Amino acid sequence: MSADRTWARIFRQAHAAYVIAKKDAVIYYLKPPVVSFGIIFPLFFYLAFAAGRNVPTENMVPGIIAMALFFTASSVGPLITPWERQARTYERLVTSPASLWAIIVGDAAASALFGIALSLIPLMLGYALAGSVIVQPLNFCCGIVLGSLAFSAMGILIASRATDTPSEIMMLANLVRLPLIFISGVFVPLPDMPEWGRRVAPLSPLSYAADLIRIGMGGTGYFPPWLDVIALVAFACVLMFFAHRLHRRAQRAG
Incomplete structure (x- = not known):
């Protein structure tokens, strides 16, 4: 009987996470900060860096896809919580039957799905304009899906700061994301980076997703694919764990 109650509770919380993810998608996906920080900024940022440099297509297209995935999947989460605090709906959410785990999993799922969907745009442009193709679908899909989960978990962790000012969270998010980009091998392939860069590259989840x-897409990887997969799963789990801890602490402090 207790097992039935446990499964019933898990099902209720899973449904609550689904409802929260659906709500986030409807309300927040097309907000101007999400569009600017998640789509426009990474595209022009990458193109500005690559302009005038002889960047091979096999590096440029995967790099733009990885950048789009990184920024979009990590842009929704940091904005949801401060917006809800600003609208005074966060208090109703945390006092609802949905657990804190259901809330952050729903937010993370919405962020991850947004990242996956938007990463298809540079993929299609790369196919149409540069003839880029997916050579190893399993590795590509693992990079997109696991990367989006790790990046969305990072965004949820950043959103744990107790504030109702979205700009404050986005400034903090960019302070975290920009250094991770430069050590991830998106702009400069990891084998071409100086030794200190290769040493710190494993600290960025983007390194493994981009790899x-x-x-x-037929390029040469720096890490073994199995290590990329394990690292992204570990990043997603660890970041979600700490996101839950910090959100719980902020909730109690508030």
């Missing part, structure tokens, strides 16, 4: 995407 899998590059392998999936």
